[in-house]
């Protein structure tokens with residue numbers, strides 16, 4: 001099993017994460033809180049109350065987890081294609097896999113990375129939703145002092161299963177959209193690259209950006225449900241499952257609720273995934 005795809009996935013994921021985390025924090029707050037009138041209002045209030053650091057809350061954990069998540073995603077994707085087509089990453093330019101094989105490999109990688117991502121994503125969302133200003137005398141302390149305290153609190157209050165709160169919604173969010181993610185990337189690369197050649201850096205950037213934006217647009221409704229399931233039991237009511245969360249969210253806030261964060265998800269996804277794919281291709285090309 002080639003290891004370089006896992007390592008390239010790790011490094012490229014970390015590069016994309018740092019670039020995109022502030023967008024992600026604003027998105028999570030828009031999806032789970034009603035305190036903001038929109039993106040600008042959320043950005044202004046977050047900056048005023050919490051300074052720039054407020055946008056990077058909950059990032060320390062994903063920096064570690066992205067090492068696992070993105071390397072699982074790209075590593076499983078590439079090795080599933082190896083199993084389906086008996087071709088390595090380098091050979092696939094000359095013998096391109098079918099889009100069905102790309103979709104299957106992408107869904108496989110998406111499902112398995114979601115299994116690894118669930119506890120890390122839960123902690124990220126819980127920390128991102130702490131809107132208390134940085135520790136000031138007199139201000140109420142936030143519920144969680146940091147990622148480790150968050151994990152310990154969830155484990156103590158809800159048991160080990162509590163760390164997988166929202167996991168089913170996360171798997172549903174990531175599996176089909178990640179199949180589409182890789183199909184979009186491959187299709188756009190092939191449209192603008194002569195047969196048998198490697199795509200140019202510009203092609204990789206554009207194809208990776210559109211792959212990220214397309215997949216996140218499709219994933220946003222379940223991204224909202226996932227975030228709400230993860231916050232349930234704290235400020236929001238408990239849900240009896242994904243379907244209950246979908247029905248009650250629609251009943252209380254209308255169908256528009258499923259598109260909360262769509263704009264920022266799409267805007268964030270383009271640069272993050274453009275950089276992720278460029279880093280990934282560059283690393284594999286330099287190690288070939």
Ligand SMILES: CN(C)C(=N)NCCC[C@H](N)C(=O)O
Pocket residue numbers: 013016017020070173174177178181212215216219269272273276
């Ligand atoms: C629709 N989804 C969940 C995805 N496209 N995920 C894969 C891209 C992950 C990347 N690190 C990012 O945060 O955009």
